[in-house]
Amino acid sequence: MFEKEREELIQILKTRGIKNENIFAAFRKVERHLFVPEVMRFNAYKDVALPIGQGQTISQPYTVAYMTEALNPKPGQKILEIGTGSGFQAAVLFELGARVFTIERQYDLYNQTLKLFDKLGYKIASRCSDGTIGWSEFAPYDGIIVTAGGPAVPQNLMKQLVLNGKMIIPVGDKTTQTMKIITKFSEDDFDVKEAPYFAFVPLIGKEGWKE
Numbered sequence: 598m599f600e601k602e603r604e605e606l607i608q609i610l611k612t613r614g615i616k617n618e619n620i621f622a623a624f625r626k627v628e629r630h631l632f633v634p635e636v637m638r639f640n641a642y643k644d645v646a647l648p649i650g651q652g653q654t655i656s657q658p659y660t661v662a663y664m665t666e667a668l669n670p671k672p673g674q675k676i677l678e679i680g681t682g683s684g685f686q687a688a689v690l691f692e693l694g695a696r697v698f699t700i701e702r703q704y705d706l707y708n709q710t711l712k713l714f715d716k717l718g719y720k721i722a723s724r725c726s727d728g729t730i731g732w733s734e735f736a737p738y739d740g741i742i743v744t745a746g747g748p749a750v751p752q753n754l755m756k757q758l759v760l761n762g763k764m765i766i767p768v769g770d771k772t773t774q775t776m777k778i779i780t781k782f783s784e785d786d787f788d789v790k791e792a793p794y795f796a797f798v799p800l801i802g803k804e805g806w807k808e
């Protein structure tokens with residue numbers, strides 16, 4: 598179902614500059630219409646963010662592809678995602694062969710997406726808690742991807758990243774953010790690249806915005 602729409606979306610991602618063929622293969626496999634509320638299914642393959650309830654959104658496909666391309670996960674790598682939401686980003690990482698750990702702070706969304714992962718056969722470790730403090734039991738991670746916009750880079754997450762690991766995180770105010778692509782060389786030596794103008798829902802927590 599929706600194969601033609603998925604291909605059209607991939608063409609849009611290509612025209613917007615995404616190049617990684619593995620990401621296109623993952624986008625062919627993950628059926629985005631199953632990750633949005635039923636009434637939105639016919640809009641699932643448009644390149645737009647959509648509401649998923651609880652005041653939250655499934656990110657725009659271009660943003661998911663951009664962050665995934667920047668993270669460039671390799672099969673078997675351990676990736677921590679903060680902000681499970683619909684589960685779409687986590688499913689894309691899973692299809693790329695990553696071992697995915699994901700945290701959602703809102704219980705209803707966490708529970709709904711946990712059931713979806715189970716139904717679709719995605720073996721993704723999920724937890725309901727404040728992701729700004731990370732998930733220390735399984736640290737360190739080869740990569741960390743934060744899908745909500747925070748005021749600063751959470752230091753707990755930096756500590757849970759391996760040396761030479763990458764973190765992709767939108768940082769800014771509550772309406773617009775700059776995407777930071779961070780490579781950690783040592784505990785106090787990082788490379789940071791930035792791309793402007795992204796708009797995420799707020800990252801709320803101990804090292805995020807206060808409610």
Ligand code: SAM
Nearest residue numbers: 655680682683685686701702728744800801802
């Ligand atoms: N990755 C999601 C997807 O593929 O649908 C997009 C999620 S949405 C843009 C951001 C999510 O981050 C929301 O579901 C929100 O509840 C969650 N969130 C915000 N602050 C959080 C925190 N401190 N820890 C975990 N999740 C958080």
